[in-house]
Amino acid sequence: MIWSRFNTLFHSEQFGHYLYNALSNTLMELDKDYYDILEAFRNHDCFPEEYVDSDFIALLCENKIMLEESEEDLLLLSRQYFRHALSFDSSRLVLTICPTLRCNFRCPYCFEQSQSDTAVMTSDTVDQVLNFIKSYKDIRHLSLAWYGGEPLLSFDVIREITEKIKSLDIEFEGAGIITNGYLLDPEKIAQLNDLKINAIQITLDGPEDVHDTRRVLAGGGPTYRSIINNVDALMNSNYKGVCTIRVNIDKHNFDRYIELRSAILEQFKEKKLSVYAGHINIATGNSYDHTCTMDMHEWKDFTFEAHRISGQSIGGFYPSGNLDSLCIATTHLGFVIGPQGELYKCWEDVGNPGMIIGSIYHDKPVTNPELQALYSIGIDAYSDANCRECAVLPICGGGCANKRLKRKWLGDEAPDFCSPYKDNLIAYLEAYIDSFRSREICDALLSQGTKKQRDNGYRMISPEKKSV
Numbered sequence: 410m411i412w413s414r415f416n417t418l419f420h421s422e423q424f425g426h427y428l429y430n431a432l433s434n435t436l437m438e439l440d441k442d443y444y445d446i447l448e449a450f451r452n453h454d455c456f457p458e459e460y461v462d463s464d465f466i467a468l469l470c471e472n473k474i475m476l477e478e479s480e481e482d483l484l485l486l487s488r489q490y491f492r493h494a495l496s497f498d499s500s501r502l503v504l505t506i507c508p509t510l511r512c513n514f515r516c517p518y519c520f521e522q523s524q525s526d527t528a529v530m531t532s533d534t535v536d537q538v539l540n541f542i543k544s545y546k547d548i549r550h551l552s553l554a555w556y557g558g559e560p561l562l563s564f565d566v567i568r569e570i571t572e573k574i575k576s577l578d579i580e581f582e583g584a585g586i587i588t589n590g591y592l593l594d595p596e597k598i599a600q601l602n603d604l605k606i607n608a609i610q611i612t613l614d615g616p617e618d619v620h621d622t623r624r625v626l627a628g629g630g631p632t633y634r635s636i637i638n639n640v641d642a643l644m645n646s647n648y649k650g651v652c653t654i655r656v657n658i659d660k661h662n663f664d665r666y667i668e669l670r671s672a673i674l675e676q677f678k679e680k681k682l683s684v685y686a687g688h689i690n691i692a693t694g695n696s697y698d699h700t701c702t703m704d705m706h707e708w709k710d711f712t713f714e715a716h717r718i719s720g721q722s723i724g725g726f727y728p729s730g731n732l733d734s735l736c737i738a739t740t741h742l743g744f745v746i747g748p749q750g751e752l753y754k755c756w757e758d759v760g761n762p763g764m765i766i767g768s769i770y771h772d773k774p775v776t777n778p779e780l781q782a783l784y785s786i787g788i789d790a791y792s793d794a795n796c797r798e799c800a801v802l803p804i805c806g807g808g809c810a811n812k813r814l815k816r817k818w819l820g821d822e823a824p825d826f827c828s829p830y831k832d833n834l835i836a837y838l839e840a841y842i843d844s845f846r847s848r849e850i851c852d853a854l855l856s857q858g859t860k861k862q863r864d865n866g867y868r869m870i871s872p873e874k875k876s877v
Contacts, residue, residue, distance in 0.1 A: 410454075410470070410475045410476065411454060411475070411476060411477075411478050412451045412474075413432060413473055413474055413475070413481060414481065414798060414800065415430055415432040415481075415801075415802070416430050416451070416800070417429045417834055417835065418444070418447055419838075420444065421842070423839065424839060424842045424843070426439040426441060427439060427838065427842070427870070428444075429834070429838055431804045432473045432484065432803045433474075434728060434804060434871075435869060435871060436838060436842075436869070436871045437474075437867055437870065438870050439866065439867050440867070442866055443866045485791055485797065485802075486791075489789065489791035492735065492789070492791070492806075493786075495735055496740055496741050497785075498741075498742070499547045499741075500547060500548060500549045500550060501548060501549070501550045501552070502545055502551050502552075503552050503737050503740055503742060504552070504554070504743075504744055504746060505553075505554040505744070505745040505746070506555060506570065506745075506746045507530075507555075507558060507560070507745065507746065507747050507748055507759055508529065508557070508558075508560055508562075508567060508748060509528065509529045509530065509558045509560070509566075510557060510558040510747065510759065510760050511526065511527050511529070513559055513562060513589070513626060513627055514589050514591070514624055514627060515626070515627050516614075516624050516625075517623065518657070518659075526760060528748045528749055529562075529566065529748055530563060532569070534748070534749065534769075535570055535573070537750050537769045538570055538769060539570075539574070539577075541774060543577065544774075545742065548742070550580045551574065551577075551579050552582045552583070553574070553581070553582075553584040554584060554585045554587065555584060555588075555606070556756060558748075559588060559589055559592070560586055560587070560588060561592040561593060562592065563748075564597055567604065568600070568604065571584070571604045575605070583605040583606070583607040583608075584605055585606070586606050587612075588609065589636070590611035590636040590639050591632050591635055591639070592639075593611070593636075593639040593640075594642070595642050598639075598646045599646070601650065602647070602648060602649050606650060607649065608650055608652075608653070609643070609651070609652045609653070611640065611652065611655070612624070612654075612656075612687075613633070613656050613657075613669065614656065614657050615662045615666070616665055616668055616669045616672070617631075617634065619662050620632070621633050637676075640652065640654075644677050644682060650681070651681045652680075652683075654673055654682065654683070654684045654685075655685060656669060656670070656685070656686050657687050657689050658687060658688060658711065659689045659701045659702050659703060660701045660703060663703070666715060667715055669684075670684045671719065686712075686715070689703075690809075705829040705831075705833065706832065706833065709829055713840060726838075726840040726841040727837070727871055728804040728830055728834070736810055737755065737756070738814075741781075747765075750768050750769040752765065752767040752768060752769065752775065753765060754766055754780065755784070757811040758811070766781050784810060784814060787814070787817075787818060788818070789807065790802060790805070790806060790807030791807075800834070801828055807826070808825075808827050812825070812826035813826040841871070845870055
């Protein structure tokens with residue numbers, strides 16, 4: 410038996426001794442004796458001669474902390490196979506459609522290369538979109554997102570495409586839309602249900618005084634008050650979907666996030682609305698000040714502080730395994746369609762001619778299969794020797810596909826694609842342990858007289874189980 414490369418054995422000054430395994434995504438609490446036993450096994454691949462505890466050894470094997478020598482590689486191979494099987498699923502078509510790349514805002518960190526593009530999807534291109542969808546004979550499900558530019562600038566195109574899709578013999582699962590919210594007036598809100606738009610994401614950059622210095626109209630002018638008024642109209646309409654407010658965060662505005670979140674949630678309490686912080690990563694070549702973006706350590710500090718102040722855990726502290734690392738870019742039947750019918754694999758590539766993989770006007774739409782293959786297979790972390798040795802691979806999955814492609818294959822100094830867990834795993838686990846222990850103390854106070862569980866010197870913290 411060998412020690413898993415995905416084990417992290419650590420001593421917390423505040424909380425004690427622990428062992429985490431990323432392959433099984435489990436966390437075990439240990440007393441000092443068991444910690445020393447595992448440390449000896451990690452360093453020498455064997456237990457102390459006098460040690461015998463078959464139950465503990467069985468628990469270690471069950472949670473992949475100890476494995477047969479070839480078992481770990483076979484488990485990784487199995488996960489890689491599962492990822493590829495999901496990626497090449499031919500029953501589901503995933504589309505993001507950009508009816509225009511025009512935008513009524515001039516946000517400094519956003520798609521500079523396409524801000525001068527005024528093209529709007531024509532009726533002919535709309536027909537080609539429908540022909541493109543119908544060309545995939547085996548698909549049974551269609552999921553859709555509206556993107557831009559600002560998609561609401563071409564709301565008539567959204568209406569036209571949606572009505573034609575609804576007439577197809579296919580399960581249209583509904584759509585989401587990414588919008589700045591400025592044009593989301595009552596007339597458009599009244600049509601959202603019929604258009605099967607069941608999820609809306611609107612972006613703010615902070616309270617009014619901060620937002621209006623960053624997300625301004627193309628001709629100049631504030632936008633915050635109009636957006637909030639539109640959100641209010643949305644929340645008080647018969648809209649059946651959900652609304653998410655994304656707050657773009659960097660070094661200039663992180664200290665105003667809690668203030669904004671609290672105000673928004675108070676204004677729209679008991680409504681189907683949530684607020685989350687989004688990490689701004691600036692593309693190479695953008696003139697926005699790259700030094701204002703947060704690195705992973707700074708982002709970790711921000712999320713912990715937000716939790717301390719508001720009780721909100723941004724994204725959750727306990728690692729959530731990204732086992733398949735799939736997105737539209739890594740999905741074989743996932744495409745982003747531009748306003749002139751050009752095809753991309755990733756939202757971040759929109760407006761960049763060098764990242765076009767084809768056109769819906771061609772009989773064989775994909776004319777750059779090499780780029781498509783790079784996104785699907787070339788950036789697979791399970792085939793990357795360095796990633797396979799990384800202790801957090803099973804909960805990372807390779808990180809952002811777009812940034813990984815640009816770094817690994819295109820020589821671009823894109824922002825780091827690695828998971829924040831890579832360098833901050835123990836800090837995240839300690840934050841989870843703190844939360845777990847607080848909940849445990851509260852439960853104990855509320856259930857006085859309950860028989861205490863037998864302590865064997867070890868127990869599972871996550872997933873939560875009774876001590877062996």
